[in-house]
Amino acid sequence: MFDSNVAAHENQPSTTTSEPDITPTSLFETLGVINDRFMEELARLLKNESLSPLQFQVLRIIHESNGEGVPSLAIKNQIAHRVMDVTRVVDRLEKLGYVVRKRSSGDRRVVLVSLTDSGSAALDRLAPSYEKLSSRMSSELSRLDMERLVDLLGRLK
Secondary structure, eight states: OOOHHHHHHHTSOOSSOOOOOOOHHHHHHHHHHHHHHHHHHHHHHHGGGTOOHHHHHHHHHHHTTTTSOEEHHHHHHHHTOOHHHHHHHHHHHHHTTSEEEEEOSSOTTOEEEEEOHHHHHHHHHHHHHHHHHHHHHTTTSOHHHHHHHHHHHHTTO
């Protein structure tokens, strides 16, 4: 039966401050909201270069290889997308003139993807704005907070 005293009490402001109930679901919902917000802002930033956030991420991965080229499968493993998606992204970047593909001399089955001068120049143009976006979105966290968060999230990989 409905107890009016309980209902009245439930509508009263709480006199104790308690932490919200954190569940795995709320964790991933929060991560999703943060990721969506970051990706929306990143998409706006990349619009003038005709790049998607995924294409930009692939360019950054290739850039970090220091010019040696990156196997397509290694790109896929770093971005957690299907091989077909990576192939399409690399196709588009190649059409834009930002990357080139070449066969590995050590293993002809492996296709290496490298940045062109145009791809490097695009990253150079975007780097300051990307850093500002990242800094603004993480401004509430100290360096130690960020290190801890990266460590914790790394455990979920």
